[in-house]
Amino acid sequence: MTERTLVDLQPCQEGKVNSISGGRNVNKRLYELGLNKGAKFKILKNDVGPIILSLSGNKLALGRGLANKISVV
Amino acid sequence: MRTIALVGNPNSGKTTLFNALTGSNQHVGNWPGVTVEKKEGKLRFNDQLYNVVDLPGTYSLGAYSEDEIVARDFIIQGNPDVVINVVDATNIERNLYLTTQLLEMGTKIVIALNMMDEAKLKKIDINLNDLSKQLGIPIISTVASKRKGINELIEKAVDTINEDAPVNKISYGEEIHKEIEELKKLLEGRTEGYSSDWIAIKILEGDEEVINHVKGRNHVNERLIAIKDKSVDWELEIVNKRYDFINNIIEKSVKKPDETVVTLTDKIDKAVTNKYLGIPIFALIMYMIFQLTFVIGQDLLGGIVESWIESLAVIVSSFLYAVNSPDWLISFLIEGIIGGVGAVLVFVPLIMTLYFFLGILEDTGYMARAAYVMDGVMRALGLHGKTFISMIVGFGCNVPGIMATRTLENKKDRMIALLINPFMSCGARIPIYLVFIAAFFESNGGLVLFSLYLLGILIALIMGKLFSKTLFKGESSHFIMELPPYRLPSMRSVLRDMWDKVWDFLKRAGTVIFAVVTLLWILSRFPLGVVPYSQESILGKIGSIIAPIFAPAGFGTWQASVSLFAGIAAKEAVVAVLGMVYAGSSEGAALISAVQGAFTPLTAISFMVMTLLYTPCAATIATVKQETKSNKWAVFIAIYPFIIGWILSVIIYQIGSLLGF
Numbered sequence: 001m002t003e004r005t006l007v008d009l010q011p012c013q014e015g016k017v018n019s020i021s022g023g024r025n026v027n028k029r030l031y032e033l034g035l036n037k038g039a040k041f042k043i044l045k046n047d048v049g050p051i052i053l054s055l056s057g058n059k060l061a062l063g064r065g066l067a068n069k070i071s072v073v
Numbered sequence: 074m075r076t077i078a079l080v081g082n083p084n085s086g087k088t089t090l091f092n093a094l095t096g097s098n099q100h101v102g103n104w105p106g107v108t109v110e111k112k113e114g115k116l117r118f119n120d121q122l123y124n125v126v127d128l129p130g131t132y133s134l135g136a137y138s139e140d141e142i143v144a145r146d147f148i149i150q151g152n153p154d155v156v157i158n159v160v161d162a163t164n165i166e167r168n169l170y171l172t173t174q175l176l177e178m179g180t181k182i183v184i185a186l187n188m189m190d191e192a193k194l195k196k197i198d199i200n201l202n203d204l205s206k207q208l209g210i211p212i213i214s215t216v217a218s219k220r221k222g223i224n225e226l227i228e229k230a231v232d233t234i235n236e237d238a239p240v241n242k243i244s245y246g247e248e249i250h251k252e253i254e255e256l257k258k259l260l261e262g263r264t265e266g267y268s269s270d271w272i273a274i275k276i277l278e279g280d281e282e283v284i285n286h287v288k289g290r291n292h293v294n295e296r297l298i299a300i301k302d303k304s305v306d307w308e309l310e311i312v313n314k315r316y317d318f319i320n321n322i323i324e325k326s327v328k329k330p331d332e333t334v335v336t337l338t339d340k341i342d343k344a345v346t347n348k349y350l351g352i353p354i355f356a357l358i359m360y361m362i363f364q365l366t367f368v369i370g371q372d373l374l375g376g377i378v379e380s381w382i383e384s385l386a387v388i389v390s391s392f393l394y395a396v397n398s399p400d401w402l403i404s405f406l407i408e409g410i411i412g413g414v415g416a417v418l419v420f421v422p423l424i425m426t427l428y429f430f431l432g433i434l435e436d437t438g439y440m441a442r443a444a445y446v447m448d449g450v451m452r453a454l455g456l457h458g459k460t461f462i463s464m465i466v467g468f469g470c471n472v473p474g475i476m477a478t479r480t481l482e483n484k485k486d487r488m489i490a491l492l493i494n495p496f497m498s499c500g501a502r503i504p505i506y507l508v509f510i511a512a513f514f515e516s517n518g519g520l521v522l523f524s525l526y527l528l529g530i531l532i533a534l535i536m537g538k539l540f541s542k543t544l545f546k547g548e549s550s551h552f553i554m555e556l557p558p559y560r561l562p563s564m565r566s567v568l569r570d571m572w573d574k575v576w577d578f579l580k581r582a583g584t585v586i587f588a589v590v591t592l593l594w595i596l597s598r599f600p601l602g603v604v605p606y607s608q609e610s611i612l613g614k615i616g617s618i619i620a621p622i623f624a625p626a627g628f629g630t631w632q633a634s635v636s637l638f639a640g641i642a643a644k645e646a647v648v649a650v651l652g653m654v655y656a657g658s659s660e661g662a663a664l665i666s667a668v669q670g671a672f673t674p675l676t677a678i679s680f681m682v683m684t685l686l687y688t689p690c691a692a693t694i695a696t697v698k699q700e701t702k703s704n705k706w707a708v709f710i711a712i713y714p715f716i717i718g719w720i721l722s723v724i725i726y727q728i729g730s731l732l733g734f
Contacts, residue, residue, distance in 0.1 A: 024279075024305065025137070025482075026551055031312040032133045033555070034167045044339070048348045049449045050458070050552045057195070057329070058164045059342070061445050063458075063552030 006051055006067035009043045015072040016040050022069045033060060035070070076124045077116070077230055078147060080175065081159030082168050083130035084438070084557035086187045088112075089566055090159055090217035091127040094227065099125075110476070118227050126153065132167070134174040136282040139479060148180055149267055154234045155181045157226065162192035162199060162214070163558070165327060166319055172208065173315040176241040179268035183230045184212040190219070191558075196330045203326035209239035218563045241270065243318045249307060252277060252300065259292045278311055279304040338558040342442070351446035358439070362430040363526065364519045370426030371507060371518070378422055382415040404605065405594055413590030413649035417582045420504040420648075424578055427500055428571040431469050436562035440465065441554055448552055454534055455541030457486040457549045464490075464533060467497030468526070469574065471693040474499075475700060483550035489540045491700060493533035495689035495714055498526050500578070501644035505684045508648055509677045512668040525685055532686060532717060578645075585643045593639060593650060606654050626683060626719065627676035627726035637683065643690050675729040679722040686718030 009015055017039045020027050034055050035041070045052040050061040062070075079094075081087040091099075095114025112127035128147055129140035136142055148156060158175055160168040165186075175182050184205075192199065205212040213229050215222035245253070256273040275283040276297065287293050300307075345354050386407055393403045434440060440462055448458025459481055467474025471494050478490040506525055510518045541549075596612040603609045608617060608631055616631025619638060623629045632654045640647035655667035672680065688694075688711050698707035 022551065024308075026553070028135070028308060028312065029132075029137065029553060031309060032135075032170060033553070034170070034316070036309075036313055036316055044342075045346060049346075049351075050445060050554075052342070052346065052445075052556065056164070056166050058167060059338075059556040059558075061441075061552065061554045061556055063448070063452075066551035066553065 003071045004073075006043070006053070006062065006070045006072055007046070007064060009046065009072065011043050011046055014040065014042045018071040018073045020070050022066055026066065030070075034058075035060065074122055074124050075155075075231075075234060076126060076151070076153045078151070078153035078156045079125065079127045079159060080144060080148070080156050080171065081130060081187075082132055082161060082164075082171060084555065085130070085159045085161040085164075085168060086217045087130055087159040088127065089563055090157075090185060090187060090215065090223075091125065092566055092569060093217050093220050093223050095125050116227065118231055121231075123231070126151070131171065133171060134178070135278070136280050138482065142282065145178070148175070148178055149271075153180070155183060155230050157183050157185050157230055158210075159185045159187050159217075162186050162189050163195055163197060165197075165199070166316075166323055169208075169319045169323075170315060172210070173243055173318060176208075176210075176239060176243065177268075177274055178271050179238050179241070181233050181236065181238045182210045183226065183233050184208070184210050185217075185222070185226050186212050186214045187217050189214045189222075190216045195336075198328040200326040204322065207322045207326060209242060218560075243315060245274075245311060245314045249277060249310065249314075252307075256293075256296065259290075259296055260287065274311065276300075277304060277307045279308050336558070341559055342556065345439070345442050346445055351442075352450070355443050355446055358434070359526075360523055362427070362434070363523050366423060366427045366430060367519045367522060370423030374422030374426070375419060379419045382411065382418060386411045386415070401598070404598075405591075408605075408653055409590050409594035410587070413594070413653045414582055414586055415652070417504060417586055417645040417649050418579075420507065420645075421575060421578065423503055423507070424500040425571060425575050427503070428469055428574045429567065431465070432567040432570045433562045434465075436560070436567055438557040438559045441556050444554060445556065450534075451537075452549065454538040455549065456489060456534075456537045457481055457483070458552050459554065460486065460490040460493075460537070463494060464497050464530065467494045467499060470499045470501070470577075471495050471497060471689055472696045475693065475696050478700075481550070485541070485545040485547050486549055488545055488701070488706075489537050491697060492540060492706075492710060493537045495693055495710065496529045496533040496536065496686060498529045498685055499644065500574075501581075501690070502684060504645060504648040505640075506681055508651065508664060508668060509672070509681050512665045512672070513674045513677045521681075525681060528682065529685055532721075536717070581643055582645065586645050586649050589639050589642050589646045590649055590653065593635070593653060597654070612654075622719075623683075625726065626679050626722040627730070628672065628680045628683075628722075630671060632671065633680060637687065640684065641688050641691060643692070644684070647684055673734075675726060675734040678729070679726040682725055683718045683722040686714055686721060688712070688715045688718075 017035055017037055019037065020030055020035070022030065030036075039055065041053045041055045043051065043053050044059065050063045051067045052059055052061050079087055079091055091112060091114065094116050099112060099114030110129070114125045116123045116125050126147065128144040131138070131141045131144050134141055134145040134148070147153070156175060158172050160172065172182070172184065186199070186201070201212050201214060211229050211233060213222055213226040215226055217223070253270065253273040256276055257269045260269050260272060272283055272287065276287070277300070284297060288297065344350055389411065390403060390407050393406065443465065444458045444462050447461040451458050451460055460478075462480070463474050463477035466477045474494045474497055475491050478487050478494065481487040481490055503522075506522055510521050514521045593612055596615070597606045597610045599611050607613055612635055613631050615638070616635040619634035620629045620631050623634055623637070632651065635654065636647045636650040639650045651668065652664050655664055655671065694707050694711050697710045698704060701707070
């Protein structure tokens with residue numbers, strides 16, 4: 001089975017972060033924003049433009065290129 | 074004097090709290106060496122004065138951005154007696170992440186658990202006692218926007234100064250703990266005021282600033298090399314452990330409703346981030362702001378100030394005649410000072426109104442959405458979505474606009490954003506447009522103004538695309554941005570922000586504009602014996618030398634040339650000079666009819682386009698130099714907009730003439 005990333009999820013779907021491969025600095029920034037391994041989130045918007053997700057009550061917008069590097073379970 | 078530092082995430086209400094703590098007693102400057110804003114204020118409590126320092130809002134205290142380095146350097150080297158950590162109660166997990174780093178630094182902390190009213194609305198139940206006990210940090214609940222809990226917070230902060238710093242109870246796991254101890258031994262306590270625990274943790278996180286600091290020492294170096302490969306894992310492990318620590322605590326002391334309710338923010342976001350509606354809504358909001366600015370600032374309030382200045386001119390001149398003052402003094406005060414500086418002051422209400430609306434836009438949280446909806450367009454042009462925020466800030470003034478580019482992490486993104494910012498029409502340029510609008514386009518004022526802004530944006534985007542294809546190739550960095558919940562803007566802080574900016578404007582009118590006006594007034598009367606403001610004066614001659622450059626653009630008069638030249642000192646000077654050379658008094662009507670005589674509608678457009686685009690003001694050029702740390706870019710930013718402006722106004726004039734306008 002191919003790995004699913006953030007981009008594959010539909011609005012209102014929930015998921016958990018499996019791993020992030022965005023490069024050292026980006027990884028760390030995402031971790032610090034609370035998007036670390038195992039973090040639960042809910043997709044709010046995924047059509048055009050950055051993906052918006054809800055993460056423990058706050059909203060985060062992530063570019064699609066980056067979202068594609070975040071694998072989810 | 075004791076020092077209290079304020080630390081917190083962006084959007085945690087830190088600035089509002091700072092205002093509540095210090096009232097009107099504050100001043101803004103820059104941190105030494107960098108252009109990061111430094112806000113300081115005084116606070117009186119029990120007959121003691123305290124210095125309150127507002128540190129930049131950050132998510133972390135790493136070395137990720139200049140903001141973070143400034144904040145952490147101040148905590149360590151500035152030796153604040155106590156740190157107030159502002160924590161957004163509605164977003165407590167993420168906010169406590171910063172707290173864990175303060176714990177590691179071994180500083181004295183008080184937590185201001187802010188926005189407790191919103192947390193209650195969201196049915197988030199926080200056991201303050203329990204939370205405080207587990208963190209080992211005193212907590213005061215506050216609602217900064219309503220000034221609730223402020224006195225208790227001050228009292229607690231002052232008490233904490235005499236207490237011990239809290240103990241860091243984060244468990245990093247056995248392997249990392251062992252390594253921390255190992256490093257501490259090697260550092261031999263030589264940490265120059267830094268806590269050795271903190272240095273050890275930062276080394277394990279691969280923090281380059283800290284590593285460079287300790288690199289040269291015996292033993293430490295060997296150890297650094299030995300652990301180099303592991304630091305990538307450790308770095309993430311440490312972040313995870315901090316979050317584990319937080320989650321553990323939160324589980325015990327915070328209760329959140331299971332399913333988050335759909336909030337008003339969600340509903341608004343559905344519309345404003347919609348793929349079809351997002352950009353039209355944004356354009357509509359901006360258009361409305363300019364229309365309102367025009368109606369309120371210009372038509373309603375502008376006229377009042379204008380009549381004040383006119384009556385001032387009458388009073389001053391009748392007084393001067395009554396006491397038989399020499400002609401030159403009357404001319405200097407009436408034509409030079411009241412005419413020149415007055416022409417600028419007329420526009421204070423307008424600029425005030427624009428700042429007011431931009432402030433509201435910023436305070437509500439909409440700005441992040443604007444960056445979001447523009448990301449698609451920007452990305453197609455090879456730019457980063459956040460570039461748009463710096464561009465909107467540039468509408469107020471290009472100096473903070475350029476500083477706002479600091480939020481772009483990638484050098485390429487940042488350089489482009491910085492170089493295109495001067496095309497954003499700043500507040501100081503509005504007076505120029507307004508004079509010409511009043512002279513020629515009275516009935517379509519708002520539309521003309523809006524078109525000019527749009528043209529500025531368009532040129533900025535085209536240049537951005539060009540730069541990303543030539544000077545700064547490569548990928549844009551990823552879009553990562555928090556969308557904070559919408560909040561009703563706090564009038565107090567919007568007004569205070571507006572006043573700070575208007576005060577800056579007034580200071581420039583009183584200094585730079587005053588100096589320019591005085592200098593030009595002198596130049597207009599020499600050599601002795603010439604008719605003042607004639608082509609034979611030194612001023613006229615300088616203008617005449619420059620004028621041929623502008624002839625192809627339709628405004629090759631010495632007056633227009635001198636005004637553009639003076640505008641490089643500060644853009645307001647353009648109108649001040651026009652006021653002096655054409656009207657010789659502040660009477661708006663006189664200036665406008667003089668402009669009607671000297672320009673045509675076509676040359677007016679071409680002149681406005683030139684003032685929109687040409688060389689930015691001295692302050693902007695200086696900021697570019699400071700931010701890029703390069704003379705080359707400062708020269709570049711002075712020259713290339715001039716060329717663009719010249720080309721465009723020539724095109725407008727030539728095509729317009731051909732079409733018979």
